[in-house]
Amino acid sequence: MFRTMSSKKMITLKSLDGQTLEVEEAVAKKSLMIKNMIEDDDVMDDDVEDDDEDHVVHLRKVTHKVLEKAMEYCKRHVDEDENKVVNENELKAWDQDFVVKTDKSTLCNLLLAAYYLNIESLLLLLSKNAFHHKTSEGKKPMEDMRILLECQQ
Amino acid sequence: MEGVVMLRQLIGQLQEFVQLYGSPPPQPLPQLPLLNYARWCSSTVDDSSIDDYYSFMMATGKSASVRILDPSKPPPSKRSRKERTQGKSSGTTEPMEQRIWKDFPEDLYEAVIARLPIATFFHFRSVCRKWNSLLDSESFSQHCTEIPQANPWFYTITHENVNSGAMYDPSLKKWHHPTISSLPTKLIVLPVASAGGLVCFLDIGNRNFYVCNPLNQSFKELPARSVKVWSRIAVGMTLNGSSTSGGYKVMWVGCDGEYEVYDSLRNSWTRPGSMPSSVKLPLSLNFRSQAVTIDSTLYFMRSRPDGIVSYDMVTGVWKQFIIPTPLHLTDHTLAECGGRVMLVGLLSKNAATCVCIWELQKMTLLWKEVDRMPNIWCLEFYGKHIRMTCLGNKGLLMLSLRSRQINRLVTYNVSSKEWLKVPGCVVPHGRKRQWIACGTSFYPCLTAVA
Numbered sequence: 316m317f318r319t320m321s322s323k324k325m326i327t328l329k330s331l332d333g334q335t336l337e338v339e340e341a342v343a344k345k346s347l348m349i350k351n352m353i354e355d356d357d358v359m360d361d362d363v364e365d366d367d368e369d370h371v372v373h374l375r376k377v378t379h380k381v382l383e384k385a386m387e388y389c390k391r392h393v394d395e396d397e398n399k400v401v402n403e404n405e406l407k408a409w410d411q412d413f414v415v416k417t418d419k420s421t422l423c424n425l426l427l428a429a430y431y432l433n434i435e436s437l438l439l440l441l442s443k444n445a446f447h448h449k450t451s452e453g454k455k456p457m458e459d460m461r462i463l464l465e466c467q468q
Numbered sequence: 469m470e471g472v473v474m475l476r477q478l479i480g481q482l483q484e485f486v487q488l489y490g491s492p493p494p495q496p497l498p499q500l501p502l503l504n505y506a507r508w509c510s511s512t513v514d515d516s517s518i519d520d521y522y523s524f525m526m527a528t529g530k531s532a533s534v535r536i537l538d539p540s541k542p543p544p545s546k547r548s549r550k551e552r553t554q555g556k557s558s559g560t561t562e563p564m565e566q567r568i569w570k571d572f573p574e575d576l577y578e579a580v581i582a583r584l585p586i587a588t589f590f591h592f593r594s595v596c597r598k599w600n601s602l603l604d605s606e607s608f609s610q611h612c613t614e615i616p617q618a619n620p621w622f623y624t625i626t627h628e629n630v631n632s633g634a635m636y637d638p639s640l641k642k643w644h645h646p647t648i649s650s651l652p653t654k655l656i657v658l659p660v661a662s663a664g665g666l667v668c669f670l671d672i673g674n675r676n677f678y679v680c681n682p683l684n685q686s687f688k689e690l691p692a693r694s695v696k697v698w699s700r701i702a703v704g705m706t707l708n709g710s711s712t713s714g715g716y717k718v719m720w721v722g723c724d725g726e727y728e729v730y731d732s733l734r735n736s737w738t739r740p741g742s743m744p745s746s747v748k749l750p751l752s753l754n755f756r757s758q759a760v761t762i763d764s765t766l767y768f769m770r771s772r773p774d775g776i777v778s779y780d781m782v783t784g785v786w787k788q789f790i791i792p793t794p795l796h797l798t799d800h801t802l803a804e805c806g807g808r809v810m811l812v813g814l815l816s817k818n819a820a821t822c823v824c825i826w827e828l829q830k831m832t833l834l835w836k837e838v839d840r841m842p843n844i845w846c847l848e849f850y851g852k853h854i855r856m857t858c859l860g861n862k863g864l865l866m867l868s869l870r871s872r873q874i875n876r877l878v879t880y881n882v883s884s885k886e887w888l889k890v891p892g893c894v895v896p897h898g899r900k901r902q903w904i905a906c907g908t909s910f911y912p913c914l915t916a917v918a
Contacts, residue, residue, distance in 0.1 A: 403884065426576070426580065427572070427576065430575075430576045430579060435616065438579065438580075438583065439583050439615070439616075441580075442579070442580040442581075442582075442583035442584060443583060443584065443585060445580050445584070446584070446588065446592070457592070457594070457595055460592055460595045461595055461596060
C-alpha cells in the first residue's frame with residue numbers, strides 16, 4: 316500500500332471484542348504497557364507478517380468503547396511528552412470536561428483500563444475524581460463511602 | 469448563649485473563607501464542602517484538646533468519626549431543587565458503581581486511594597478499618613512512592629507560635645495546623661531540611677536533630693552527634709533510594725569545615741573525613757539559604773569567595789565552585805528545579821526593590837537572570853526596607869516579604885514561571901494573619917517513615 320513520506324507511524328490496537336482502532340505510535344505509547352509490547356516486538360522482529368511492519372497490539376482486557384475513550388485522552392495529552400509548550404489551564408479544563416462528559420460506568424471501566432494499560436496521567440486524573448460526587452453531597456459522606464466500598468466500619 | 473457564640477464564630481469563619489477564596493473554584497474538587505464541614509466540626513468539639521481538624525483525626529483515629537458525626541449536626545440548609553434531583557440521580561447509579569468497585573482488584577483500590585488529594589484521604593480515613601490500616605500497608609506504601617511528584621507542601625513555623633507548625637498545601641491553597649505531639653515543647657525547634665516526605669528539625673541551640681513526617685506523625689529523635697559544635701551549622705538531607713524504606717541521610721557542616729553524616733539504616737553519625745584543601749576555610753556559609761539536593765548531591769551557598777560548595781552523599785566528595793554574586797543583591801537563597809540550580813534574591817537599586825530569579829549556567833559558572841516578580845507587585849516595596857525569607861526552595865518557592873507595614877507571602881513556580889499570592893495564615897479561631905518566620909518545603913508522602 317502506498318504511504319506518503321511524511322505519515323506518522325500508526326499502530327493497530329485490537330480490543331476484547333475483536334474491533335480494531337488505529338492510532339499514532341506516539342499516542343499509543345502513552346500507555347506504558349503498549350509501549351513495552353511494541354518495543355519488545357521491535358527487538359524480536361524476525362517474524363514480521365506485514366511488509367509495512369505494522370504493529371497489531373492485542374488488548375484482551377479492554378472493550379472498544381473504553382479503548383476509544385482512553386486513546387482520546389492520550390491524543391490530547393501527547394504533546395506533553397514531546398515538547399514543553401502546553402497551555403496548562405486549557406488542558407486542565409479539557410480534562411475536567413472529559414470526566415464530566417463521560418458516564419459513571421464508563422469512567423469506572425476507564426479507570427480499570429488506565430491501570431491495566433499503565434497510563435499514569437489518566438490514572439491520576441480519574442483517581443482524583445473517583446470519590447468526588449460522594450464528598451460533594453455533604454449529608455453523610457462517611458456512610459455513603461461505606462456503602463460504595465462495601466466495607467464494615 | 470453558647471449557641472450565639474458558635475454561630476458568630478461560624479459566620480466569621482465563613483466570611484474569612486469567602487475573602488480568601490472569593491468565588492468557588494472552577495474545578496469540581498471536594499475542597500468547598502470539606503472546608504465548611506471541618507470548620508463546623510472544630511467549633512463544636514472541645515477546644516482544649518483539639519488544635520485542628522488534622523491533629524484530631526490523626527491522634528484519635530477511628531473514634532474521631534463518632535465524635536464528629538454524632539454531636540455536631542451539619543448546619544441546616546435548604547437544598548435547592550437542583551441539588552435534590554442530583555442527589556436522586558446519583559442514587560440510581562449507585563448500585564451499578566457498587567458492582568464495579570466490588571470487582572476492582574485490590575491493587576487498583578490502593579492505587580486510586582494513593583492518588584487522592586491528601587485532604588480527601590484524611591477525610592475518609594475513618595470510613596472503615598481497611599482504609600485506616602492502609603498507612604501501615606507495604607503495598608500501599610509502594611503505590612505512594614510510584615506516583616510522580618506533584619507540588620511540594622511547606623512546613624513553616626510562625627513567629628507567634630514557634631512550637632507548632634503551619635503547613636501549606638499549594639494545590640488547594642489551604643493552610644493546615646498540625647500538632648506534632650512528639651516534638652519537644654520546651655525547646656524551639658526549626659525545620660531545616662527535608663527528603664522523601666520527611667522533615668528534619670534542629671533545635672535552636674544546634675544540638676539535637678529530629679526527623680518527622682508531618683502527615684502521619686512518624687517521628688524519630690536522632691542520636692547525639694559525636695562532635696559538639698555550638699556554632700551555626702548548615703544541614704542537608706537525602707534519601708538513599710526512592711523511598712524512606714531504603715533509608716535516609718542527614719548531614720551537617722560548620723564554618724570550620726567540620727561535618728558529619730547520619731545514616732538512618734545504621735542509626736548513627738559518622739565522620740567520613742575532612743574537608744579537602746580545595747574548599748577555602750573558613751567556610752562562610754550562607755545560613756539564610758537552605759541547601760539544595762539534586763540526586764545524591766547537596767549544594768550549599770558560601771561567600772568569601774562567593775559561590776557554592778557541593779557534597780556527594782554517596783562518594784563523600786566535596787567540590788567548590790566560585791560563582792560571582794549578582795550586584796545589589798540581598799537576602800539571596802539557593803533553590804532548585806528539575807536538576808537546575810537557581811538563585812532567588814532581592815535586587816535593590818536606588819529605592820526600587822524587586823525579587824529576581826537566576827539560573828546557574830553550568831558551563832560558565834555564572835548566574836543568569838531568568839525572571840522577575842511582576843512590576844505591579846514590586847511597586848508596593850518602593851522606598852521600603854524589605855526583608856525576604858525563602859520558606860521552600862524545591863521547584864515551587866515560597867517567599868515571605870516583610871517590612872514594618874508589609875507581610876506578603878507569595879509562591880513562584882520555577883518551571884511555569886507563575887507568581888501567586890498565598891492566602892494569609894490564620895490559626896483556627898484566630899483572625900490575625902500570622903508572620904511566617906521560617907520553613908522548608910517537603911514532598912508530602914502519606915507513608916514515609918522516620
